[in-house]
Amino acid sequence: MPRVIKHPEIRREDILDHAQALFLTQGYDRASLNDVIASAGISKGAFYHYFPSKEALLEALADRFARQALAAVQSVLDDPDLDPLGRLNSLLSQSRQAKIETAAEAWALFETMFRPENLVLFHRINLAAHASFSPLLVKVIRQGVEDGTFRTFDPEGVADIVMQFGLATHDVVAKAIAGGSDADMEVAIEVLEKRVRLYEIALDRILGLPDGSIRIGEPGYIRAVMTARRKADKAR
């Protein structure tokens, strides 16, 4: 069989596609690096040229997910019909929409991040997601400060708090996954739904807005994302 010469960037994406397909059908933990290498039809040496480890594959997949989600929300930033609060709410709501749509896939790929032994990986992947999403948030908050809608002296700091709200739920999710039963998941959903309501009001107040201005999750959002995990699991 003649060796196929591909452009490095195409080759890299190609490996990621094969890895993603394998992780989706077998789960990240069960699929081995050798499976990925065999499926991509490349040599071990070629694989390691692109990715030093299985974790690096997962990080690259997370990065690709984040970039796709960013592209989807970009239009909100440029919509002239939205005021700063409308823009912030659209940004958050489109992120949620993307999260619901990709939830089953995301669980199959990234559930492993919530295992205790993968905390460092979770942190690293979140830092990267943070680094790409945060500037959008800062931009929108800053616009709101400039036109007097939002009242804060530190848009970057507020954006960090918003990102931190997401990180803070790690332990609740990790516990539900470690427990593994439907009842454990129900407990987590209840805790997270209450937490979302708190974060909404917290963010309203941090930005000097009336309670009820910002939507971090509509009813059913948490349940849709969390129960997608079991569906992802049963589909395998």
Place this chain on the structure above:
Amino acid sequence: MPRVIKHPEIRREDILDHAQALFLTQGYDRASLNDVIASAGISKGAFYHYFPSKEALLEALADRFARQALAAVQSVLDDPDLDPLGRLNSLLSQSRQAKIETAAEAWALFETMFRPENLVLFHRINLAAHASFSPLLVKVIRQGVEDGTFRTFDPEGVADIVMQFGLATHDVVAKAIAGGSDADMEVAIEVLEKRVRLYEIALDRILGLPDGSIRIGEPGYIRAVMTARRKADKAR
């Protein structure tokens, strides 16, 4: 030499004292488990009966620090002359005072937690500290909600946000330590001081208080804690 029989709890505290003394003079990373065992004058087997690893020693020391700090703030909770806001501010200010007083020791013992490879340890130690400090915070916030001073439906959630504020500074501190220079530390101090001002106003607003009600750090607090690290380093 006759073998000294000690009560297990005393023996355990004794090992911790020797470990702490060694870590303070040599630093946690440089002191070996064998040094600790030799200093405590016990057998390896006896040591491992109490602590499975060097990390477990550090966790136990952190736990001892946390318990001492808790004992110091306990009086605030029972002070009948304080209203809920005064109580919350006293709780936070006494925690800061304890932190300043023990800063040089704490750096010598726990700086290693901020190294990237010790993120799991950092998380574990913080979960434990969180578990002991958080109930006090919840109690004080709940008192304030009951008498109408604070306005929130979720005292546990607000306490979590306060603890999260502390965790959120991990990456800034870790970066300063990785950099290592005085200039890196100055950058971190500036970021952290701004962050403390944001967290103060954020917490005011989350609790429905006027801006400027809650003190998370007075001027000079961050600098005192952060520069104690260099002093600890130079003393060795």
